[in-house]
Amino acid sequence: MTVPVRPLAHGRAATRADVARYAGVSTAVVSYVVNEGPRRVSPGTAARVRAAVQALDYSPNVAARTLRLGSSEMLGLVVPDITNPFFAELAQAVEGAAAERGFLVTLGSSGSRVDLERELVTDLAGRNVDGLLVSTVLMPEALAALPAPRRPTVLINVSTPFAGYAAVGSDSRRGAYDLVEHLLGTHGHTSVALVIGESTERLPEPRERGFADAFAAHGLPPGPVVRTDFSRTGGYEATRQVLAWRHRPDAIFLSSDQQASGAYRAVREAGLECPDDIALVAYDGTTQSEFTWPPLTSSRQQIDLMARTALSAVLDPANAPAHQHLPTELVVRRSCGCSLP
Amino acid sequence: MTVPVRPLAHGRAATRADVARYAGVSTAVVSYVVNEGPRRVSPGTAARVRAAVQALDYSPNVAARTLRLGSSEMLGLVVPDITNPFFAELAQAVEGAAAERGFLVTLGSSGSRVDLERELVTDLAGRNVDGLLVSTVLMPEALAALPAPRRPTVLINVSTPFAGYAAVGSDSRRGAYDLVEHLLGTHGHTSVALVIGESTERLPEPRERGFADAFAAHGLPPGPVVRTDFSRTGGYEATRQVLAWRHRPDAIFLSSDQQASGAYRAVREAGLECPDDIALVAYDGTTQSEFTWPPLTSSRQQIDLMARTALSAVLDPANAPAHQHLPTELVVRRSCGCSLP
DNA sequence: TTGAAAGCGCTAACAA
DNA sequence: TTGTTAGCGCTTTCAA
Numbered sequence: 001m002t003v004p005v006r007p008l009a010h011g012r013a014a015t016r017a018d019v020a021r022y023a024g025v026s027t028a029v030v031s032y033v034v035n036e037g038p039r040r041v042s043p044g045t046a047a048r049v050r051a052a053v054q055a056l057d058y059s060p061n062v063a064a065r066t067l068r069l070g071s072s073e074m075l076g077l078v079v080p081d082i083t084n085p086f087f088a089e090l091a092q093a094v095e096g097a098a099a100e101r102g103f104l105v106t107l108g109s110s111g112s113r114v115d116l117e118r119e120l121v122t123d124l125a126g127r128n129v130d131g132l133l134v135s136t137v138l139m140p141e142a143l144a145a146l147p148a149p150r151r152p153t154v155l156i157n158v159s160t161p162f163a164g165y166a167a168v169g170s171d172s173r174r175g176a177y178d179l180v181e182h183l184l185g186t187h188g189h190t191s192v193a194l195v196i197g198e199s200t201e202r203l204p205e206p207r208e209r210g211f212a213d214a215f216a217a218h219g220l221p222p223g224p225v226v227r228t229d230f231s232r233t234g235g236y237e238a239t240r241q242v243l244a245w246r247h248r249p250d251a252i253f254l255s256s257d258q259q260a261s262g263a264y265r266a267v268r269e270a271g272l273e274c275p276d277d278i279a280l281v282a283y284d285g286t287t288q289s290e291f292t293w294p295p296l297t298s299s300r301q302q303i304d305l306m307a308r309t310a311l312s313a314v315l316d317p318a319n320a321p322a323h324q325h326l327p328t329e330l331v332v333r334r335s336c337g338c339s340l341p
Numbered sequence: 342m343t344v345p346v347r348p349l350a351h352g353r354a355a356t357r358a359d360v361a362r363y364a365g366v367s368t369a370v371v372s373y374v375v376n377e378g379p380r381r382v383s384p385g386t387a388a389r390v391r392a393a394v395q396a397l398d399y400s401p402n403v404a405a406r407t408l409r410l411g412s413s414e415m416l417g418l419v420v421p422d423i424t425n426p427f428f429a430e431l432a433q434a435v436e437g438a439a440a441e442r443g444f445l446v447t448l449g450s451s452g453s454r455v456d457l458e459r460e461l462v463t464d465l466a467g468r469n470v471d472g473l474l475v476s477t478v479l480m481p482e483a484l485a486a487l488p489a490p491r492r493p494t495v496l497i498n499v500s501t502p503f504a505g506y507a508a509v510g511s512d513s514r515r516g517a518y519d520l521v522e523h524l525l526g527t528h529g530h531t532s533v534a535l536v537i538g539e540s541t542e543r544l545p546e547p548r549e550r551g552f553a554d555a556f557a558a559h560g561l562p563p564g565p566v567v568r569t570d571f572s573r574t575g576g577y578e579a580t581r582q583v584l585a586w587r588h589r590p591d592a593i594f595l596s597s598d599q600q601a602s603g604a605y606r607a608v609r610e611a612g613l614e615c616p617d618d619i620a621l622v623a624y625d626g627t628t629q630s631e632f633t634w635p636p637l638t639s640s641r642q643q644i645d646l647m648a649r650t651a652l653s654a655v656l657d658p659a660n661a662p663a664h665q666h667l668p669t670e671l672v673v674r675r676s677c678g679c680s681l682p
Numbered sequence: 683t684t685g686a687a688a689g690c691g692c693t694a695a696c697a698a
Numbered sequence: 699t700t701g702t703t704a705g706c707g708c709t710t711t712c713a714a
Contacts, residue, residue: 064707405691
């Protein structure tokens, strides 16, 4: 199945022993120089070692180091779908935050498939990663079915804690509330539909609760809910469905930017205009939301903060709170009906 | 700088020796069972070993295996920007193709920054990856400045070969030609502007040549070229610029979907309609292009094929051609002015 | 300040 | 069919 890769053609790569021999020192000294510690080395010797390193084009074998140290300075990140801009931005942020601390990250994108995700997590966990960040669509059961994590594992982008894991996520209930309240309060809409991904999180989904909360605050019964998946196609299909209702709502709240992308298409295909015929708002607030037309009013997740928070949690599991809620930010653009300069 | 991670609280993780002791066999036998070879083991013994593995919750130490075997079954992938849907789709494809062959992939996204990219490639290459796929914006110099790769390295998404590396990319010259020829031939446009990313590839950029080729085929001098960067903002700014010209062209050919996203926004902000006031076409053809309005006519890169081809090249460097050109596919939608059902 | 050497967990050649 | 063991490259304790 797998293809072993031979070392370079011109012979095996130089090892620490080669360098030591070349520089006329012991292997320990080479270590001290290469790692700048833990013992100090006289300047002259250090220079000879560096020259040898150069001459032999030596670079340390990470597997050996990992084996010895028990740490690989690698983190694993599992997301359901890297082509979803939210996860792409999250991956970018995690990678950046990890790099700042000297860690590399191995990414797995499961395509939202449960079995693949399980495999990914198990595999990654076995790969000497020092910690795991998992953003999964398959919360409770699948997670419980996993072998106990051998490494600090934090659940990222979840709104409810899960036994045995540290978790960080946005306060999506509040984010949803803000959006719907804006529609109901500022714009005086009375009928707003919710299009939401088929969640495997503990129900009711927080966005759905925020949605209902906003209606309650206005003394209204909650609007209709359409469940689909968290993709463009999901948003597209669901919106088509909503537009076909006898009484078209004033607005649709999409649970992700990705779904909103599909919603726009459905609206245009129906020959309708946003926001005149129907307002659209969405949860996520990735860069994509600035480039739709009209620009998308959204509750923006603080992706950088989420990445940093999650990173601190894996790297210092002892002090990681069971669950951290990050605030979202309401970004009003034009798709809700507001007319901005 | 780095935080070593301790084994599980309930003591150190089980090793192969623990399993051997528990099952009353030698470590070799455990190996044979776990790896299903290379020696065969009697069914009874194998069962005992499997029971021990289960009981001790044993999982092999990958670092040790890597050290021993000299192969990690990991590949490295470096892309300039994972939030660009093209690269996200590419990453997804590479990951999928790799998984089929038992490899995991470590992703690095450089944010298009030369220094970070150099660091990433060097770092990744040192990490016992069995091979490296690099899609870089900083072709010639930076690549030459890199230490010689210790592992098979293939350049991905490049249109010109580069000494010492296998390379795979789409035939972007042809892709560009198809698009512009469609505009000139089918639609009878005469003035088409090109918005292209600031390329670090050997000039002239193939898309620019394809663009010029199409004009030449019609006996026309090539249209105006605006150079910007390969981002939404780049496309946005460049398009604003084009729209401000005294003579607005009939169409703009954007060198990426990401730029096209920015272009749409610029067109709408200017109060113009696509394709009536100005036609838009782009190179890439990611899923994003199906969800713009109007849907984007594009030259679609065969991302899956590219991933597979590149993978074969890293995994079997001996037989990898210096450069492989993959055909693109013209996908006609509505942004060019075609009226589809 | 430097050297010798043990040992991290695994694979596979060799021996039984 | 199974056991013994060398050795992958590295870090670091202990001794000099």
